[in-house]
Amino acid sequence: MDKLYSLSAKSMKELLDKKEVSSVEITKSVIERIEKTDKDVCAYNSYNFENALKNAEAVDTKRANGEALGALAGIPLAVKDNIHVKGLKTTCSSRMLENFVAPFNATVTDKLNASDAIIVGKTTMDEFAMGSSGESSKLAVAKNPWDTSRIPGGSSSGSAVTVAASQVPFAMGTDTGGSIRMPAAYTGIVGLKPTYGTVSRYGIIPLASSFDQAGPMARNVDDLAMLFNAVCGRDKMDAVTKNYTFDGYGDSVKGMKIGVPKEYYGEGVQPAVKERVYAAIETLKAQGAEIMEISLPSTEYALAAYYIIQCAEAASNLGRYDGLRYGFRGSNTSNVEDLYLTTRSEGFGDEVKRRIMLGTCVLSSGYSDAFYKRAKLLQQNIAKEFTDAFKSCDVIITPSIALTAWKFGEKAGNPAEVYAADICTITLNIAGLPGMSVPCGFDSTNNMPVGFQIIGKKFRESDILTVAKCYENAVGGFAVKEF
Amino acid sequence: MNNKYEIVVGLEVHAELSTKTKIFCGCKNEFGAEVNTNVCPVCMGLPGTLPVLNEKVVEYGIRMGHALNCTINRATKHDRKNYFYADLPKAYQTTQDDVPLCANGYLDILVGDETRRIGITRLHIEEDTAKLIHADEFGGTLIDFNRCGVPLIEIVSEPDMRSAEEAKVYLETLRTILLYLGISDAKMQEGSIRADVNVSVRPVGSKEYGVRVETKNVSSFSGVYNAIVYEANRQIEVLENGGELFQETRRWDDAAGKNVLMRSKEDAQDYRYFPEPDLLGYVIPEELVENLKAELPELPVQKTLRYMNECGLSRADAETIALSKDKAVFFDACMATGKCGPKLLSNWVLGEITRVANERRCEISELPLTVENLVDMIALIENKTISNAAAKTVFEIIVDKDEKPADIVKAKGLAQISDSSALQTIVDSVIAANEKAINDYKGGRTNVLGFLVGQCMKQSKGQGNPAMFKEMMIAAIENS
Numbered sequence: 001m002d003k004l005y006s007l008s009a010k011s012m013k014e015l016l017d018k019k020e021v022s023s024v025e026i027t028k029s030v031i032e033r034i035e036k037t038d039k040d041v042c043a044y045n046s047y048n049f050e051n052a053l054k055n056a057e058a059v060d061t062k063r064a065n066g067e068a069l070g071a072l073a074g075i076p077l078a079v080k081d082n083i084h085v086k087g088l089k090t091t092c093s094s095r096m097l098e099n100f101v102a103p104f105n106a107t108v109t110d111k112l113n114a115s116d117a118i119i120v121g122k123t124t125m126d127e128f129a130m131g132s133s134g135e136s137s138k139l140a141v142a143k144n145p146w147d148t149s150r151i152p153g154g155s156s157s158g159s160a161v162t163v164a165a166s167q168v169p170f171a172m173g174t175d176t177g178g179s180i181r182m183p184a185a186y187t188g189i190v191g192l193k194p195t196y197g198t199v200s201r202y203g204i205i206p207l208a209s210s211f212d213q214a215g216p217m218a219r220n221v222d223d224l225a226m227l228f229n230a231v232c233g234r235d236k237m238d239a240v241t242k243n244y245t246f247d248g249y250g251d252s253v254k255g256m257k258i259g260v261p262k263e264y265y266g267e268g269v270q271p272a273v274k275e276r277v278y279a280a281i282e283t284l285k286a287q288g289a290e291i292m293e294i295s296l297p298s299t300e301y302a303l304a305a306y307y308i309i310q311c312a313e314a315a316s317n318l319g320r321y322d323g324l325r326y327g328f329r330g331s332n333t334s335n336v337e338d339l340y341l342t343t344r345s346e347g348f349g350d351e352v353k354r355r356i357m358l359g360t361c362v363l364s365s366g367y368s369d370a371f372y373k374r375a376k377l378l379q380q381n382i383a384k385e386f387t388d389a390f391k392s393c394d395v396i397i398t399p400s401i402a403l404t405a406w407k408f409g410e411k412a413g414n415p416a417e418v419y420a421a422d423i424c425t426i427t428l429n430i431a432g433l434p435g436m437s438v439p440c441g442f443d444s445t446n447n448m449p450v451g452f453q454i455i456g457k458k459f460r461e462s463d464i465l466t467v468a469k470c471y472e473n474a475v476g477g478f479a480v481k482e483f
Numbered sequence: 484m485n486n487k488y489e490i491v492v493g494l495e496v497h498a499e500l501s502t503k504t505k506i507f508c509g510c511k512n513e514f515g516a517e518v519n520t521n522v523c524p525v526c527m528g529l530p531g532t533l534p535v536l537n538e539k540v541v542e543y544g545i546r547m548g549h550a551l552n553c554t555i556n557r558a559t560k561h562d563r564k565n566y567f568y569a570d571l572p573k574a575y576q577t578t579q580d581d582v583p584l585c586a587n588g589y590l591d592i593l594v595g596d597e598t599r600r601i602g603i604t605r606l607h608i609e610e611d612t613a614k615l616i617h618a619d620e621f622g623g624t625l626i627d628f629n630r631c632g633v634p635l636i637e638i639v640s641e642p643d644m645r646s647a648e649e650a651k652v653y654l655e656t657l658r659t660i661l662l663y664l665g666i667s668d669a670k671m672q673e674g675s676i677r678a679d680v681n682v683s684v685r686p687v688g689s690k691e692y693g694v695r696v697e698t699k700n701v702s703s704f705s706g707v708y709n710a711i712v713y714e715a716n717r718q719i720e721v722l723e724n725g726g727e728l729f730q731e732t733r734r735w736d737d738a739a740g741k742n743v744l745m746r747s748k749e750d751a752q753d754y755r756y757f758p759e760p761d762l763l764g765y766v767i768p769e770e771l772v773e774n775l776k777a778e779l780p781e782l783p784v785q786k787t788l789r790y791m792n793e794c795g796l797s798r799a800d801a802e803t804i805a806l807s808k809d810k811a812v813f814f815d816a817c818m819a820t821g822k823c824g825p826k827l828l829s830n831w832v833l834g835e836i837t838r839v840a841n842e843r844r845c846e847i848s849e850l851p852l853t854v855e856n857l858v859d860m861i862a863l864i865e866n867k868t869i870s871n872a873a874a875k876t877v878f879e880i881i882v883d884k885d886e887k888p889a890d891i892v893k894a895k896g897l898a899q900i901s902d903s904s905a906l907q908t909i910v911d912s913v914i915a916a917n918e919k920a921i922n923d924y925k926g927g928r929t930n931v932l933g934f935l936v937g938q939c940m941k942q943s944k945g946q947g948n949p950a951m952f953k954e955m956m957i958a959a960i961e962n963s
Contacts, residue, residue: 090530090531097530103529104524202533203532205530205531206531208760209761237535239762239763240762240763312755319573319574321530322567365755
């Protein structure tokens with residue numbers, strides 16, 4: 001069969017269930033596709049082809065023997081390079097962990113294995129998930145399949161790219177402030193950041209522990225739901241996870257109330273983006289949704305609150321890379337102080353150092369009250385505004401990002417502007433809410449994909465997916481880049 | 484010590500809890516295991532790992548909080564204390580900052596004839612760090628991560644102690660409570676209790692506190708005493724010479740018997756505390772807090788006072804029994820039978836029983852000796868069936884074998900002879916055989932009486948009633 005790699009996960013599953021193809025055939029097709037195209041899009045830090053084929057064979061054997069199979073049996077996928085897969089490197093696209101081999105599986109990995117999914121490789125990312133363009137990677141720098149001179153978005157850059165370039169049907173990303181939703185929007189795919197506490201963080205190298213959440217990225221809503229269902233649920237190894245079961249989703253928005261918060265459509269949002277998002281809202285209105293304007297006034301403070309808390313937690317989480325036990329070791333080892341200094345100076349990239357310094361500053365005695373503690377108060381305000389807003393609507397729709405994919409290097413030297421582009425996505429991480437980016441056409445000025453974001457109530461991923469599915473049907477599916 | 488000055492002492496005591504597993508992972512919590520064997524990705528702080536709180540640690544902490552009359556903060560939280568050190572693999576210690584598990588308590592201690600109430604500022608739970616082993620043979624430092632993640636409680640006192648002796652008693656009392664509650668091995672030599680000592684001095688009568696200096700790394704009771712005396716003298720000397728004291732941290736060198744400057748206030752670390760995002764805040768059920776309070780055993784100071792006031796024991800005896808959970812448990816079990824009185828019992832517990840346990844390097848509870856047999860034996864002494872000397876023979880048997888003392892007395896013919904005609908025969912024969920001693924006695928050297936009674940006891944093979952022998956001997960000599 002031709003182009004097996006380009007099929008949706010749902011189609012792969014159907015063919016596998018009917019025994020029309022084997023997992024080995026699909027996996028081989030995927031591997032060939034990656035080998036052929038990855039030099040152009042650079043989605044991966046490392047491949048897992050040998051194990052993938054072995055695992056595919058094992059799944060085929062199980063199937064042939066009539067044994068029980070997991071929900072993703074025999075379907076290839078990729079995971080972001082901050083998620084531990086035992087025996088493979090987890091680099092976080094950093095020099096610091098360039099040769100770090102994971103000694104244990106993330107819970108997400110265990111769940112994927114239990115679903116009999118086939119992990120074909122580890123996708124690149126912004127270094128330690130710090131960035132929204134993918135450019136801060138110190139290893140592979142992924143490129144946008146729609147225009148390889150443009151950024152794919154980050155930090156889950158490689159996962160977005162491998163899906164958008166039809167190398168695999170879906171992939172796992174992680175999202176701390178938009179790291180699933182932004183690259184999904186930039187590359188024209190769907191990406192879900194689940195409610196905080198839905199997917200276990202165990203075995204995923206953290207950025208900001210109170211915001212991090214892993215989630216699925218795919219080319220269509222059904223595939224996304226399939227992957228989400230396989231990885232969600234309480235984990236005794238992650239104390240913040242909740243008992244959660246995914247309720248499935250419908251395809252009608254009739255009678256649903258969609259809130260449109262004016263603060264998310266301000267001057268910072270490019271007109272071409274606004275235009276596409278409004279069009280998407282009109283489409284949903286035509287499908288029977290009730291559209292209402294709402295207000296989330298604390299949004300203007302969200303960016304400051306987000307970067308303070310995120311940097312504070314990141315600086316603490318990154319303290320352990322000291323060159324003593326694992327990872328990169330600096331050039332001067334004459335005493336422990338110098339070892340710390342050279343390890344961290346040489347092992348971390350500029351963006352990581354910038355955030356460590358910010359995070360250290362905002363927690364310092366004398367500054368903590370003015371920065372960290374006020375940011376935590378703002379966090380409560382922002383969360384409360386969402387809670388209040390959700391009293392009158394079921395979901396909220398905003399742009400996923402204010403911009404579309406820019407050219408590599410175009411925004412170097414202006415980190416503040418890049419941080420500001422996160423404004424639509426970070427509020428959800430602050431409030432712990434689920435959100436999904438859904439493609440809604442192209443920027444008329446540069447032909448790059450635009451995404452809109454559907455925000456749901458806590459643990460109501462079902463609502464979000466219902467809206468997304470309805471939209472997908474209404475527009476006749478999402479464009480896929482022939483690549 | 485210069486008596487123009489008063490010493491003010493506060494203690495920060497770290498105690499390792501004896502839970503089966505560590506505070507945030509399933510690794511075994513044990514002392515003395517092969518290095519780096521009780522470790523896992525979580526306690527090694529590998530990237531991607533997360534803590535899961537061991538609820539026993541919270542329970543143990545609450546128990547100690549109750550013993551120290553603290554308020555229990557049911558809505559509790561954990562915080563990260565960030566700093567770089569080779570013994571800290573995550574570069575932060577998960578501890579409790581602004582909301583400790585327990586706060587605002589006190590501990591009564593007995594110092595001399597006084598009961599002193601020492602305020603407890605707070606008690607919080609946290610994780611221990613790895614252990615650094617400085618290995619001179621290859622000029623390096625080794626790290627043993629077994630200790631990493633061992634649960635600790637830190638107990639911070641108010642600056643309420645006024646002498647090194649008080650501080651020592653306070654620490655000993657804390658240690659005994661930990662043992663009574665069964666929540667810590669409390670072995671200072673294994674580092675399961677460690678103390679940081681805060682000392683200041685001020686002119687007698689002054690209400691203001693002096694400049695506080697912290698001495699770290701104190702790991703024995705005598706060390707606490709010596710470290711306080713040393714530091715107080717150092718401060719007094721500085722003041723007497725017109726010098727100025729600075730808030731600083733010093734390190735105690737037990738071998739050298741002195742402290743050295745570790746860091747001044749300017750160099751104090753900024754720990755950048757913030758709430759631990761990997762553990763959600765939680766509310767401890769009120770029922771659990773109340774149940775743990777109800778289960779609290781009688782604590783050593785209360786025991787000491789009860790032994791003195793209700794049992795009539797001397798302060799020294801009462802305290803010696805009460806401060807040892809092993810002795811106190813045995814003593815209380817014997818008393819509970821109602822078959823013997825406290826005084827003779829305490830003599831036996833502190834005397835023969837302790838001697839045998841010490842010889843065998845075991846606890847009293849580990850001896851084959853049963854409470855039942857011991858109280859029966861003591862009852863036989865008290866009702867004069869056997870003498871103390873005969874009791875020792877009985878004891879040598881019951882300490883190892885579960886035999887009834889009454890049967891032993893019968894089988895070995897150990898019953899005390901109180902029949903005066905039988906005793907008189909012995910007295911007469913001793914008088915006849917010891918003419919010189921009799922004359923000495925008559926000449927005023929009455930202390931030979933003990934020798935003469937001893938001869939009587941010997942002839943009676945220990946069975947004669949010594950008090951009767953004494954009385955009859957005096958009468959016989961004086962009538963002769």
